[in-house]
Amino acid sequence: xxxxxxxxxxxxxxxxxxxxxxxxxxxxxxxxxxxxxxxxxxxxxxxxxxxxxxxxxxxxxxxxxxxxxxxxxxxxxxxxxxxxxxxxxxxxxxxxxxxxxxxxxxxxxxxxxxxxxxxxxxx
Amino acid sequence: xxxxxxxxxxxxxxxxxxxxxxxxxxxxxxxxxxxxxxxxxxxxxxxxxxxxxxxxxxxxxxxxxxxxxxxxxxxxxxxxxxxxxxxxxxxxxxxxxxxxxxxxxxxxxxxxxxxxxxxxxxx
DNA sequence: GGATTACGACTACGGGTGTAATCGATTCGA
DNA sequence: TCGAATCGATTACACCCGTAGTCGTAATCC
Numbered sequence: 001x002x003x004x005x006x007x008x009x010x011x012x013x014x015x016x017x018x019x020x021x022x023x024x025x026x027x028x029x030x031x032x033x034x035x036x037x038x039x040x041x042x043x044x045x046x047x048x049x050x051x052x053x054x055x056x057x058x059x060x061x062x063x064x065x066x067x068x069x070x071x072x073x074x075x076x077x078x079x080x081x082x083x084x085x086x087x088x089x090x091x092x093x094x095x096x097x098x099x100x101x102x103x104x105x106x107x108x109x110x111x112x113x114x115x116x117x118x119x120x121x122x123x
Numbered sequence: 124x125x126x127x128x129x130x131x132x133x134x135x136x137x138x139x140x141x142x143x144x145x146x147x148x149x150x151x152x153x154x155x156x157x158x159x160x161x162x163x164x165x166x167x168x169x170x171x172x173x174x175x176x177x178x179x180x181x182x183x184x185x186x187x188x189x190x191x192x193x194x195x196x197x198x199x200x201x202x203x204x205x206x207x208x209x210x211x212x213x214x215x216x217x218x219x220x221x222x223x224x225x226x227x228x229x230x231x232x233x234x235x236x237x238x239x240x241x242x243x244x245x246x
Numbered sequence: 247g248g249a250t251t252a253c254g255a256c257t258a259c260g261g262g263t264g265t266a267a268t269c270g271a272t273t274c275g276a
Numbered sequence: 277t278c279g280a281a282t283c284g285a286t287t288a289c290a291c292c293c294g295t296a297g298t299c300g301t302a303a304t305c306c
Binding site for chain 2 (some may be wrong): 089099113
């Protein structure tokens with residue numbers, strides 16, 4: 001099966017679960033309250049869709065569910081990053097970095113860290 | 124106005140126009156024939172939607188339109204890249220690079236190019 | 247123990263998207 | 277000249293997405 005895509009709103013829910021799990025639907029909604037103005041029902045719908053997509057699972061706790069992520073954040077981030085690099089930069093990462101660089105996205109620490117990374121990769 | 128998002132399929136059409144423009148709908152469809160199995164009508168629909176979104180314009184040439192991009196590729200690529208960095212890496216690019224480094228091995232040339240870029244930025 | 251609350255399941259609904267078919271007008275080919 | 281091809285415009289339609297409301301049921305409060 002092609003891995004089902006996770007929408008933007010669903011992703012926000014995943015971020016909560018990646019940070020702390022298992023959680024009830026209500027707890028997820030509370031964690032999101034600052035960032036998004038969603039009703040509890042909306043969060044429950046998103047959790048249900050994520051469950052159908054196989055991205056989260058739940059354990060029953062009495063009458064409630066305790067949700068946990070199945071999809072690992074690294075896998076998700078990796079897939080999304082690769083998608084972007086493939087779509088926009090012909091699969092090569094260097095042009096992406098060049099592009100980010102031009103937009104002055106890098107702080108001095110960023111530059112230092114990237115240099116360190118490059119050094120590691122070369123050895 | 125919030126800049127209208129461009130969908131995946133629409134983006135494929137934009138890539139054609141960014142490469143060569145102006146083009147008729149038929150020419151765009153021909154250019155896409157290798158990559159996607161779209162009917163001519165599908166391409167025309169996408170061109171029409173892109174026009175409505177303000178991403179492409181056309182000049183009338185007799186009974187046909189000659190389409191050209193309005194949205195610049197750099198702007199699109201910049202927006203999409205920033206979106207990803209914001210959503211997945213808290214707005215910082217270094218972690219993205221670290222991630223790319225871990226999973227899709229950079230070639231020696233990539234490393235050299237990145238190093239060169241970093242050098243430029245530091246000076 | 248009856249009313250309220252809280253849960254997950256199901257339903258809803260407008261807008262976007264992928265993927266066209268159809269329509270009305272025009273032009274082109276024979 | 278008249279049917280065929282072609283153009284953009286309009287319409288279609290199923291599925292996804294954002295954003296809930298409602299329903300049936302089970303627990304809880306008084």
